[in-house]
Amino acid sequence: MDATDLNPHKRERRKEARPGELLEAALDLFVDKGFAATRVEEVAAHAGVSKGTLFLYFPSKLELFKAVVRENVVRQQTEGAQELARFEGPASAMLALLMLEWWRRYGATKASGISKLIMSEAHNFPELAQFYQEEVVSPGLALVRMVLQRGIDQGEFRPVDLDLTAHSVIAPLLFLMTWRHSMAPCCPSSQNIDPETFIRHHADLLVRGLST
Amino acid sequence: MDATDLNPHKRERRKEARPGELLEAALDLFVDKGFAATRVEEVAAHAGVSKGTLFLYFPSKLELFKAVVRENVVRQQTEGAQELARFEGPASAMLALLMLEWWRRYGATKASGISKLIMSEAHNFPELAQFYQEEVVSPGLALVRMVLQRGIDQGEFRPVDLDLTAHSVIAPLLFLMTWRHSMAPCCPSSQNIDPETFIRHHADLLVRGLST
Amino acid sequence: MDATDLNPHKRERRKEARPGELLEAALDLFVDKGFAATRVEEVAAHAGVSKGTLFLYFPSKLELFKAVVRENVVRQQTEGAQELARFEGPASAMLALLMLEWWRRYGATKASGISKLIMSEAHNFPELAQFYQEEVVSPGLALVRMVLQRGIDQGEFRPVDLDLTAHSVIAPLLFLMTWRHSMAPCCPSSQNIDPETFIRHHADLLVRGLST
Amino acid sequence: MDATDLNPHKRERRKEARPGELLEAALDLFVDKGFAATRVEEVAAHAGVSKGTLFLYFPSKLELFKAVVRENVVRQQTEGAQELARFEGPASAMLALLMLEWWRRYGATKASGISKLIMSEAHNFPELAQFYQEEVVSPGLALVRMVLQRGIDQGEFRPVDLDLTAHSVIAPLLFLMTWRHSMAPCCPSSQNIDPETFIRHHADLLVRGLST
DNA sequence: CATGAATGAGTGTTCATTCAT
DNA sequence: CATGAATGAACACTCATTCAT
Numbered sequence: 001m002d003a004t005d006l007n008p009h010k011r012e013r014r015k016e017a018r019p020g021e022l023l024e025a026a027l028d029l030f031v032d033k034g035f036a037a038t039r040v041e042e043v044a045a046h047a048g049v050s051k052g053t054l055f056l057y058f059p060s061k062l063e064l065f066k067a068v069v070r071e072n073v074v075r076q077q078t079e080g081a082q083e084l085a086r087f088e089g090p091a092s093a094m095l096a097l098l099m100l101e102w103w104r105r106y107g108a109t110k111a112s113g114i115s116k117l118i119m120s121e122a123h124n125f126p127e128l129a130q131f132y133q134e135e136v137v138s139p140g141l142a143l144v145r146m147v148l149q150r151g152i153d154q155g156e157f158r159p160v161d162l163d164l165t166a167h168s169v170i171a172p173l174l175f176l177m178t179w180r181h182s183m184a185p186c187c188p189s190s191q192n193i194d195p196e197t198f199i200r201h202h203a204d205l206l207v208r209g210l211s212t
Numbered sequence: 213m214d215a216t217d218l219n220p221h222k223r224e225r226r227k228e229a230r231p232g233e234l235l236e237a238a239l240d241l242f243v244d245k246g247f248a249a250t251r252v253e254e255v256a257a258h259a260g261v262s263k264g265t266l267f268l269y270f271p272s273k274l275e276l277f278k279a280v281v282r283e284n285v286v287r288q289q290t291e292g293a294q295e296l297a298r299f300e301g302p303a304s305a306m307l308a309l310l311m312l313e314w315w316r317r318y319g320a321t322k323a324s325g326i327s328k329l330i331m332s333e334a335h336n337f338p339e340l341a342q343f344y345q346e347e348v349v350s351p352g353l354a355l356v357r358m359v360l361q362r363g364i365d366q367g368e369f370r371p372v373d374l375d376l377t378a379h380s381v382i383a384p385l386l387f388l389m390t391w392r393h394s395m396a397p398c399c400p401s402s403q404n405i406d407p408e409t410f411i412r413h414h415a416d417l418l419v420r421g422l423s424t
Numbered sequence: 425m426d427a428t429d430l431n432p433h434k435r436e437r438r439k440e441a442r443p444g445e446l447l448e449a450a451l452d453l454f455v456d457k458g459f460a461a462t463r464v465e466e467v468a469a470h471a472g473v474s475k476g477t478l479f480l481y482f483p484s485k486l487e488l489f490k491a492v493v494r495e496n497v498v499r500q501q502t503e504g505a506q507e508l509a510r511f512e513g514p515a516s517a518m519l520a521l522l523m524l525e526w527w528r529r530y531g532a533t534k535a536s537g538i539s540k541l542i543m544s545e546a547h548n549f550p551e552l553a554q555f556y557q558e559e560v561v562s563p564g565l566a567l568v569r570m571v572l573q574r575g576i577d578q579g580e581f582r583p584v585d586l587d588l589t590a591h592s593v594i595a596p597l598l599f600l601m602t603w604r605h606s607m608a609p610c611c612p613s614s615q616n617i618d619p620e621t622f623i624r625h626h627a628d629l630l631v632r633g634l635s636t
Numbered sequence: 637m638d639a640t641d642l643n644p645h646k647r648e649r650r651k652e653a654r655p656g657e658l659l660e661a662a663l664d665l666f667v668d669k670g671f672a673a674t675r676v677e678e679v680a681a682h683a684g685v686s687k688g689t690l691f692l693y694f695p696s697k698l699e700l701f702k703a704v705v706r707e708n709v710v711r712q713q714t715e716g717a718q719e720l721a722r723f724e725g726p727a728s729a730m731l732a733l734l735m736l737e738w739w740r741r742y743g744a745t746k747a748s749g750i751s752k753l754i755m756s757e758a759h760n761f762p763e764l765a766q767f768y769q770e771e772v773v774s775p776g777l778a779l780v781r782m783v784l785q786r787g788i789d790q791g792e793f794r795p796v797d798l799d800l801t802a803h804s805v806i807a808p809l810l811f812l813m814t815w816r817h818s819m820a821p822c823c824p825s826s827q828n829i830d831p832e833t834f835i836r837h838h839a840d841l842l843v844r845g846l847s848t
Numbered sequence: 849c850a851t852g853a854a855t856g857a858g859t860g861t862t863c864a865t866t867c868a869t
Numbered sequence: 870c871a872t873g874a875a876t877g878a879a880c881a882c883t884c885a886t887t888c889a890t
Binding site: 049050051052053056 | 870873
């Protein structure tokens with residue numbers, strides 16, 4: 001029978017889970033509606049808290065946005081990279097695997113909405129763009145270059161410009177991802193191609209184009 | 213006969229020039245800051261008129277946006293197609309030409325910012341997204357398919373899935389364009405590849421991959 | 425061959441008619457939509473001139489309104505009063521005639537919209553209200569009192585308070601007029617009574633109530 | 637135990653009192669200046685809150701207006717009718733009571749300004765006019781007809797057209813009310829008659845005119 | 849005189865942010 | 870910690886008024 005019993009506010013459920021729930025709600029809404037069109041009240045409501053509570057954890061809408069990006073952007077890539085390192089087959093299969101796995105692990109997930117979001121808002125938040133470039137794009141390109149180099153070393157691929165070719169690998173993936181979060185939901189599904197089919201086809205085209 | 217006489221503007225009211233000036237200012241600002249972050253008063257100021265004048269020519273901010281899209285996107289796409297029809301060389305050269313010309317005529321211009329904008333705002337203005345899909349993307353894909361079909365008919369290309377391959381042609385272009393208006397301005401130039409070099413390289417890769 | 429011949433603006437059709445046309449258009453629109461909801465551009469358009477021309481004749485929207493009131497309010501009453509003076513029958517018939525004629529000559533006309541307008545806007549333009557009171561209401565009441573006095577003098581009517589009774593005569597007329605310009609157009613016609621029938625019935629009721 | 641303790645307001649947020657305070661402020665201002673000329677910021681200021689707070693309780697200016705009408709017009713009309721039902725005297729007294737009570741309970745109050753406002757703005761808000769007709773005018777006329785019918789049934793009144801006569805009862809009341817909120821405040825008081833005196837006199841005139 | 853393009857102050861409405869409870 | 874009522878700056882849009890032609 002201490003004082004706390006008299007305190008009518010007992011509903012201290014999952015206090016430390018709050019920021020996470022807010023970030024998740026914010027991710028959904030930012031991806032769905034963009035930064036400007038998302039109201040913080042909505043974010044709070046989706047997380048089951050009040051508007052005031054959101055500002056307890058994030059000092060402003062902008063900081064919330066940055067936190068969402070930081071939280072969702074990094075480290076998705078590393079696991080895939082490690083698995084790829086263990087791969088023992090030919091570089092052509094490795095390239096296709098790299099593309100498909102990246103799509104499955106990131107491109108097809110909700111988190112990929114962040115990439116689209118970053119591109120949409122890059123001009124308003126250049127620091128985020130740079131952060132993304134350094135943490136995600138550059139390592140990704142390096143990974144691709146590594147696979148290409150291996151193919152060249154093994155005599156499987158022609159000696160090509162690694163950087164340019166890496167972009168030919170990555171560009172369709174990023175295009176696919178951007179499209180999925182912008183045009184695709186607005187257009188009749190018949191217009192849209194199946195991502196995995198396209199990736200496989202594109203990988204095949206690349207491998208043929210790269211073959212010695 | 214002083215310099216001022218050569219200036220055709222002075223203070224005269226010129227109804228006919230206004231919409232164009234406003235559209236140009238709106239293009240710059242929408243591309244630069246996005247739809248929501250652009251204030252109509254800014255657009256008016258950039259065009260050298262007052263807020264009220266803008267509403268004399270465009271009934272709302274949204275209609276101004278649509279006008280910008282109509283003015284800058286549709287028009288540019290058709291001319292290139294006509295020139296391509298007159299091309300007589302092999303399909304491989306035709307494909308490279310198509311890609312390079314599209315980039316020079318549209319991708320590299322200010323107007324291409326509109327495409328990026330449409331993708332960014334697609335969820336807020338689904339009608340525009342659909343308009344873009346129908347007026348720009350679909351015709352573009354059809355053009356590419358036509359070139360591919362010609363290459364196949366002439367025995368230059370393998371018989372491939374036209375739709376999937378067309379996306380392999382277009383995706384890097386759209387990626388390049390999106391990138392140019394989002395990440396590129398925020399990142400050290402060394403990170404960014406040269407568009408035309410990349411396009412040529414990608415075209416070469418595709419042609420090799422398509423060759424019989 | 426003076427300078428005026430060189431003036432290319434010859435279309436001086438009905439120059440002096442302009443203010444009248446503007447006043448008429450303004451009357452229609454003010455009555456129909458109220459002062460605030462009427463746009464000067466509409467008034468000008470209805471008069472077949474440009475917005476600028478309106479301000480050539482009336483220095484402001486407010487002055488236009490005042491001019492409309494001044495133009496339409498006075499002098500309608502005097503003719504009826506003179507005809508009434510020549511009437512020779514009993515006071516009861518005279519009273520009914522007064523009421524019916526006022527309705528026919530003013531209440532049923534477009535000009536009566538001004539009375540409704542004055543009441544609606546009285547608080548915003550007190551000077552107009554006073555003007556109306558002095559030029560229209562007071563003379564009208566005096567006329568009614570005169571008829572009542574004659575009836576009393578001739579032994580037709582009981583000796584009643586002239587002022588109070590005059591209001592019993594006038595109130596239903598003003599009510600009818602107000603109603604016609606406000607509620608009546610918005611409600612199913614079945615709800616509305618026929619003005620002349622009502623006036624006749626009301627006059628009969630009054631005469632019976634006044635009879636000795 | 638100083639005076640401030642007795643003040644229940646201080647600075648505490650009190651959600652429940654706000655709509656009422658806003659409605660009262662809106663009533664005052666709408667009646668005073670009309671719908672268009674009243675700025676929402678003024679209403680808020682009169683209620684002691686900011687503009688934003690008003691929109692917390694009423695989604696738009698129009699809805700605020702409708703709420704004012706609902707709050708001040710409908711409610712007041714019903715109570716009087718119930719009291720009248722308990723009246724046991726002759727129909728002539730009942731008629732006078734009906735008129736006087738209506739005036740005391742509604743016509744003489746601030747709320748009656750709403751009726752005048754509805755008439756002023758009827759053309760701009762036809763739905764409100766119809767609402768007023770159905771909820772206030774029609775029931776009021778029915779009440780009067782009921783009294784008249786009772787008088788006829790009891791042999792007190794001649795058999796007259798109920799609808800026309802009901803208008804003779806109501807018209808002067810509505811006139812009085814309209815007048816009070818338009819001309820009266822603008823004109824020297826000597827010109828204006830005393831409402832209750834007039835109502836009594838008019839009731840007497842009607843009863844005499846209706847008597848068998 | 850007449851025009852109508854241009855203006856800019858003014859208004860309704862939204863929404864990120866604050867803070868008393 | 871959490872709430873949600875309150876705020877006020879910001880913005881799209883209107884319209885009476887001006888003035889160069």
